[in-house]
Amino acid sequence: MRTVTAGHVALYRATQGRLGFKVVGMPVLLLTTTGRRSRRRRTTPLTYIPDGEDLVLAASNGGNAWFPAWYLNLKANPHAEVQIRGHRRKVTAFEASPQERERLWPKFIDSYGGYRDYEQKTTRRIPVVILTTPTEL
Numbered sequence: 153m154r155t156v157t158a159g160h161v162a163l164y165r166a167t168q169g170r171l172g173f174k175v176v177g178m179p180v181l182l183l184t185t186t187g188r189r190s191r192r193r194r195t196t197p198l199t200y201i202p203d204g205e206d207l208v209l210a211a212s213n214g215g216n217a218w219f220p221a222w223y224l225n226l227k228a229n230p231h232a233e234v235q236i237r238g239h240r241r242k243v244t245a246f247e248a249s250p251q252e253r254e255r256l257w258p259k260f261i262d263s264y265g266g267y268r269d270y271e272q273k274t275t276r277r278i279p280v281v282i283l284t285t286p287t288e289l
Contacts, residue, residue: 160197169237175199176264182235188228196222201259207283210260215273223279234283241285248280256280
């Protein structure tokens with residue numbers, strides 16, 4: 153899987169997102185986090201839902217019982233960077249409140265029915281993560 157991810161990231165970056173921007177009909181961004189143990193920068197291609205100025209991610213990990221590494225990295229350090237096509241920006245991550253999740257989760261299922269399968273496959277509640285652009289003082 154690491155080889156596939158590395159290939160996707162390289163293709164996305166080399167083409168400014170012209171290739172690799174859509175997966176299962178959903179848009180893809182590149183999320184760069186800081187490793188919670190290694191402190192190294194880690195980049196992961198992820199599908200997302202736009203919500204106004206915010207970007208919304210589902211920490212589904214394909215319905216596996218464990219959380220994805222990028223989610224754990226954001227829990228340890230919520231400051232990250234995203235690339236959407238050729239544009240990069242800094243973001244701050246926070247977990248959606250129960251009310252926000254209730255509003256946002258159906259949007260993932262509507263965009264790709266696999267999210268319903270992931271939810272049924274796992275016993276954990278799949279977190280919804282909101283990425284917002286930090287405001288300048």
